[in-house]
Amino acid sequence: MKEKLEMIKATVLEELKIATIKEELENIRVKYLGKKGELTQILRGMGQLSNEERPIVGKIANEVRSDIESLITKASDILKNNKKEMELKSEIIDISMPGIKQTVGKRHPLDLTLEKVNDIFLSMGFAIEEGPEVERDYYNFEALNIPKNHPARGEQDTFYINDSIVLRTQTSPVQIRTMEIQKPPIKMISPGKVYRSDAADATHSPIFYQIEGLVVDKGITFSDLKGTLAAFTQKMFGDEMETKFRPHHFPFTEPSAEMDATCFVCKGKGCSVCKGSGWIELLGCGMVHPDVLRNCGIDPEVYSGFAFGFGLDRITMLKYGIDDIRALYESDMRFLKQF
Numbered sequence: 001m002k003e004k005l006e007m008i009k010a011t012v013l014e015e016l017k018i019a020t021i022k023e024e025l026e027n028i029r030v031k032y033l034g035k036k037g038e039l040t041q042i043l044r045g046m047g048q049l050s051n052e053e054r055p056i057v058g059k060i061a062n063e064v065r066s067d068i069e070s071l072i073t074k075a076s077d078i079l080k081n082n083k084k085e086m087e088l089k090s091e092i093i094d095i096s097m098p099g100i101k102q103t104v105g106k107r108h109p110l111d112l113t114l115e116k117v118n119d120i121f122l123s124m125g126f127a128i129e130e131g132p133e134v135e136r137d138y139y140n141f142e143a144l145n146i147p148k149n150h151p152a153r154g155e156q157d158t159f160y161i162n163d164s165i166v167l168r169t170q171t172s173p174v175q176i177r178t179m180e181i182q183k184p185p186i187k188m189i190s191p192g193k194v195y196r197s198d199a200a201d202a203t204h205s206p207i208f209y210q211i212e213g214l215v216v217d218k219g220i221t222f223s224d225l226k227g228t229l230a231a232f233t234q235k236m237f238g239d240e241m242e243t244k245f246r247p248h249h250f251p252f253t254e255p256s257a258e259m260d261a262t263c264f265v266c267k268g269k270g271c272s273v274c275k276g277s278g279w280i281e282l283l284g285c286g287m288v289h290p291d292v293l294r295n296c297g298i299d300p301e302v303y304s305g306f307a308f309g310f311g312l313d314r315i316t317m318l319k320y321g322i323d324d325i326r327a328l329y330e331s332d333m334r335f336l337k338q339f
């Protein structure tokens with residue numbers, strides 16, 4: 001009997017060694033000390049022992065019982081401590097770790113230029129108009145005197161949605177939309193995205209920005225066009241800027257011109273940006289073609305107007321010395337952080 005009790009104690013000790021969770025300890029307790037536990041059974045069978053054996057075995061059995069109880073308590077304390085230790089470890093905050101940097105965004109260079117352009121024209125009394133980027137062929141081409149098979153269509157490689165709907169290749173359709181719903185005097189600019197089916201390289205992007213301008217009223221002349229655009233150029237790039245106009249052709253203006261401005265990198269002396277000429281090409285412009293006015297229900301005998309259009313990207317690139325248009329659309333923070 002004595003050996004059996006010692007055996008039980010040894011087994012309990014072994015089982016406790018491998019117990020890792022609270023539930024396992026409870027199972028061990030039930031297995032040995034529970035109502036039907038092995039030790040409990042033995043204590044119950046004591047009645048059958050002789051009078052001499054009973055106190056001896058009883059003493060040992062009670063000792064083993066309290067040994068087992070204290071072993072289980074000890075094991076349970078160890079488990080609790082381990083658990084706490086692990087919790088503490090997992091919650092440790094290493095105050096020497098670098099913090100999470102809060103970065104502040106920056107304005108995109110195109111946005112900075114656009115804001116300045118808008119401010120200048122708003123100060124001259126222009127309104128800002130908007131038009132859709134998915135545009136009817138009629139507004140993008142037909143109403144601007146560019147019928148089907150006109151060579152000007154070839155110069156603007158177009159993304160067609162279907163036969164009559166395109167991604168606008170220019171902001172000029174906003175001229176038509178504005179004249180259709182507003183009666184002169186009209187004085188507006190319209191900045192926005194345009195699309196052309198060009199492969200991207202340093203000077204081409206399938207998406208870029210244009211700013212359109214339109215003034216229609218009684219008695220508007222080419223002098224108004226020249227004065228307005230010269231004033232814009234000086235406010236945008238500096239008072240010392242000069243402008244000159246070269247004859248050109250656009251289907252929706254007559255006469256048409258391209259405007260050059262003093263190269264603002266070399267101030268006209270000649271450099272690599274202006275290819276030694278001292279001038280840089282800034283925009284296309286002209287007097288609104290009488291047919292275009294007529295297409296919008298405006299009588300060219302009563303009213304006249306001028307229009308102009310330029311690339312926001314080109315101006316931004318010239319202003320900031322950016323030599324690749326793709327940089328404006330790639331969202332590379334190393335580039336964008338510089339502005």
Ligand code: DAH
Nearest residue numbers: 170172284285286307308309
């Ligand atoms: N829409 C023309 C283009 O994309 C630019 C332009 C030229 C607009 C002359 C005008 C203008 O309003 O009068 O090439």
